[in-house]
Amino acid sequence: NAGVTQTPKFQVLKTGQSMTLQCAQDMNHNSMYWYRQDPGMGLRLIYYSASEGTTDKGEVPNGYNVSRLNKREFSLRLESAAPSQTSVYFCASSDLSPLHFGNGTRLTVT
């Protein structure tokens, strides 16, 4: 039972490049989330999906897009990466509560 799986674990991008962060959960949870974590800022919600087929903006959605591909998968896309998007990205899932987090993707944009 893997829980929440994120890929890749690490990524380095140049400014302007695009990429997609993948997240999959095997707990049959309805809700999925993307957070970013920066020093001193805690975890900030980027986007979330309450159920398959729905997505909503969180606190810091600018520069990101998401796709809830099916109940298991929720991807986060950076269309044109900027240095300000250097961060650790966590995906999480839940069925109301608690949140189950993946191990994170460390993204550096140069």
Added chain:
Amino acid sequence: QQPVQSPQAVILREGEDAVINCSSSKALYSVHWYRQKHGEAPIFLMILLKGGEQKGHDKISASFNEKKQQSSLYLTASQLSYSGTYFCGTEIRSSNTGKLIFGQGTTLQVKP
């Protein structure tokens, strides 16, 4: 709007107690507490629902004062394993999304 946690950092000796506070400017439906070790994912500790209840988990407990829109996490007789960063996550209204807004975190270091 992010809840505010205090203090930002705490250093303890083993066996000492600590309190971490979480305060919101909005009415809260629930408060969650998570702990994160360096380089790892946050792990769920407990949830407190609207109603002012207090919960306990081993030597870690928490309270929720919905009137003051505040929650506190109590760590008693701290152990080395308690070291990490603690986050409160707040749910503003009852929903079926489980959407949480987290505070900025409180770093706890327990020394021998």
